Amino acid sequence: MSAPEPAVGYTEAEELDVRSLPVRYCRLRTGTGEPVAELEALSFRQRFGASAVAAEGIGGVETQPEFRRRGHMSRLLSQALAGMANRVDVAFVCDGIEGVYEKFGFVTAVAEGHLLVPVRNVERAAGDCLGAAVPGVHEGSPADLPAMIRLYNTAHAERPWTHERHSGWNRLVPQATWKPGSRTLVLRTASTPVGYAVLEGRAFGDPIGSLTVDELVAKDAAAARLLLVAVARLCWQRRLGEFTVREPADSLAGRVARHMGCTYQQRFPQSGGMMAAILNRWALLHDLEPELRRRAAGHHPHELYETASDALRRGTLLPDDKVLIRLLLGHWSTDDAYTHGVSIPEQYGDICATWFPGGGTPSLPTPYAHRLDRY
Known part of the structure; x- marks a missing residue:
């Protein structure tokens, strides 16, 4: 036995x-x-x-x-x-x-995505100047973290799935003798940080056949461009032909890279990966009421809005919490929901379309899980 x-x-x-x-x-x-x-x-x-x-x-x-x-x-x-x-x-x-x-x-409820940027494209955009140091770009230090947090929170203030980073945030990977740590490049204008790039560390003995940027955030397009040039210069020194930037395509870094010419690769897992679950539907929707009102932007009669909100909280509208969390996060739009057989009453069709437009739209950026906030 x-x-x-x-x-x-x-x-x-x-x-x-x-x-x-x-x-x-x-x-x-x-x-x-x-x-x-x-x-x-x-x-x-x-x-x-x-x-x-x-x-x-x-x-x-x-x-x-x-x-x-x-x-x-x-x-x-x-x-x-x-x-x-x-x-x-x-x-x-x-x-x-x-x-x-x-x-x-x-x-x-979120897709994996990253940019592949050819060094030659950045070199053309920069005017063949990768041999020279980029003005204003310096190695980062712990003293730069408060400014980096502010830049990140501003850049992704409306992006689903990102974390609202608190003042004491520090998820940079510490360096050790045999383990790679984060390397930070900070761009300063008149001593004020206006952008940064966090490079994935490389352990002693690792091959130098790749370079990955875990995060690239900038105040404006000019700062994003200079940081991409600084990263391309590192690749040029290592004789690398391209580098990876882990940022969404509709971020500022993504838009600047797309203007230079790049590839965006995205993967939509059917199961596993980055997942979400609603634990308390009514309370979550109560807290997200300001967000739903922002998305609706006053385009619907007050009475209809209140009736639809009540139906959504009670679960008579979109009763499946798995569908709802995907819609709230922008992983799905209402069109995606229809494609998967979800039924939405006709009187609520228009308001649901404004509540749930999907990511990558004017009212809702693409949901994105930044590498440094994963656990």
Whole structure:
């Protein structure tokens, strides 16, 4: 006979991670204290457009090898999500396993995308001057972080899925002897930072066959152009033909790169990847009321707007929360919803079209998950 399954208990504890950030650890342990499974719940404010709401993200999910395939992870996720629902109204996963999180209400709700920029194109746009240093571009330091945070929050003030970065934010990857860390280039005008680029670090011994920019943010098009030239110059020195910029195509960096000539590659996973789930529908929609009013922009009669809002909160309009979260985040438009068989009553068709135009439209930028905010 096999040994009986040991009794397992659930605990939650808020601790500080290696960067002194508060993280809630959700754990299963046996009665003797032996670890069974664990996940981390991280707190942040996530944008749905011009409004940001309190949210938590699931990361670091792991079951000890000797306890796997016994249903412990399902129990852990269920209990952790129940606790999260008492604190926030929406949950996220930035690297979900295919076919696992859907049973807990999650859906894939943002696409992966990045720019591929040929060095030759930047060189032409810069007037063949990659041999010279770019004026105003310097190596960044911790003292630049407050300005970088302000630039980022301004640049992506209406972009769904991005985080509203707080004043103490620092998700730059620290450098170590055998591990790559973030390298930051900062562009200053009259000693004031007007743009920055965070380069993905390269460990000692790594091949030099690629260069990736994890983030590139600028105050204006001229600053974005100078930063792209500075990155292209690094590639020119390493004899690289192109570089990657992890920014959306409709960002300022994306628009400047597109003018120079580049490729934008995007992937839409059917399952897994970056996922979201509504925990408390009514409360989430209450907090997002200013955002829905902004999108509607007064184009609908007051009475119709109030009736539609009430129907949306009660779930008589768009009752499937998985559909709703994709629409709220701009991953889907109403046209996408129709394509997937979603029914919207005729009287609410126009207002839903303004509420849910999809990302990459005048009222709603493309949703994008920046690399430095993933967990």
